[in-house]
Amino acid sequence: MRHMKSGRKFGRESHQRKALLRSLCTSLVKYERIETTLQKAKDLRREIEKAVTLAKKLHTVKGETEAQTRGLKASKRTLLENYFHGCDDREILGRTEIKRYISNLSKENREAAEKYLEDPDKNPKPEFIVDYIPATCKRTVKGKDGKELVKERKNAQKILRVEGTVTKLVNRIAPRFESVPGGYTRIYKLGNRRGDNAEMAIIEFTR
Structure with missing residues (x-):
């Protein structure tokens, strides 16, 4: 038993x-x-x-x-x-991998993600996206003296960070x-x- x-x-x-x-x-x-x-x-x-x-x-x-x-x-x-x-949250590197990830999403999420990635400043960020770093963008970093410096990031891979389970x-x-x-x-x-x-x-x- x-x-x-x-x-x-x-x-x-x-x-x-x-x-x-x-x-x-x-x-x-x-x-x-x-x-x-x-x-x-x-x-x-x-x-x-x-x-x-x-x-x-x-x-x-x-x-x-x-x-x-x-x-x-x-x-x-x-x-x-x-x-x-x-x-863990997942980082997707490069345009090809990001495109492949988005193509496997549901229609609603795919359209929301494509719209956001097209212009992150104007369009709302979907809930499942944690962060997005375009290939060319400006970011603020701290120098050795503690002062904040604005650096431009060029000719780099796109990075899309999506939420984990x-x-x-x-x-x-x-x-x-x-x-x-x-x-x-x-x-x-x-x-x-x-x-x-x-x-x-x-x-x-x-x-």
């Missing part, structure tokens, strides 16, 4: 199950709605709800000093990273559930899959 044994095996060893759930958590945060088997969706819900609760706590954690607060936030962020693959969860998803104690996701049954007759479902965030 399976007493005190929560979770399913999925025919995998423990490290493989952890990798599977991390991949599912990463996909759910990235797309906010994914299709998978019903059993995986149920186990995924258990994991992602813990991650959202932990992300919410990052906004409220406080120590006695500023340094202690930073340390507490860093430790909680490290715990949060255990739920995902590729947690944890950044999106903490900054954009967790605040939606600030007043909600739980139940961050819902599951819709889709029926059985042709071929192996597995029960399929959609899991998505409720807000």
Whole structure:
């Protein structure tokens, strides 16, 4: 009898199950709605709800000093990273790589990104873009004497910095559930899959 044994095996060893759930958590945060088997969706819900609760706590954690607060936030962020693959913000270098990344976005995000990159000063920055450094731009740096100098950056690669999984969860998803104690996701049954007759479902965030 399976007493005190929560979770399913999925025919995998423990490290493989952890990798599977991390991949599912990463996909759910990235797309906010994914299709998978019903059993995986149920186990995924258990994991992602813990991650959202932990992300919410990052906004409220406080120590006695500023340094202690930073340390507490860093430790909680490290715990949060255990739920995902590729947690860090990503830097995309060069026009070709940036173009390839944008082409894989949804139509809405692709149009917003193309509009912003065309003229960053006039157009609003999409939420998923952290920073953009054009090939030619001016930036302020500190000299040896401490004075600020304006330097022009020419003939360099474009740099596009986009948010990672944890950044999106903490900054954009967790605040939606600030007043909600739980139940961050819902599951819709889709029926059985042709071929192996597995029960399929959609899991998505409720807000």
